[in-house]
Amino acid sequence: MPYMLISTQIRLESGPTNVGDEFSDPAVMSYLGARKTTILGNNFSEYHVDDPPRLVLDKLEKIGFHVVSVTGVGQTLVWCLHKEKE
16 A cells, blocks of 8 residues: 555644544554544544654654645645555
């Protein structure tokens, strides 16, 4: 899985951080300490960590991910990361 999106609400820049969806690499999610949750009314699951985005980005860089782009979508900040295939 070479691409990854992480996001957080602007008012919650100190965490939690959304780090993946139900199809995310379980090994990476475990490394981040993420928990899989399904919000009532949604038909999909997401992974979240309590860490702020900066700490999540630092952890992902240590395992080879690099930021490709950052954008704001409404009140949400979104980072797109990429990791070269080994």
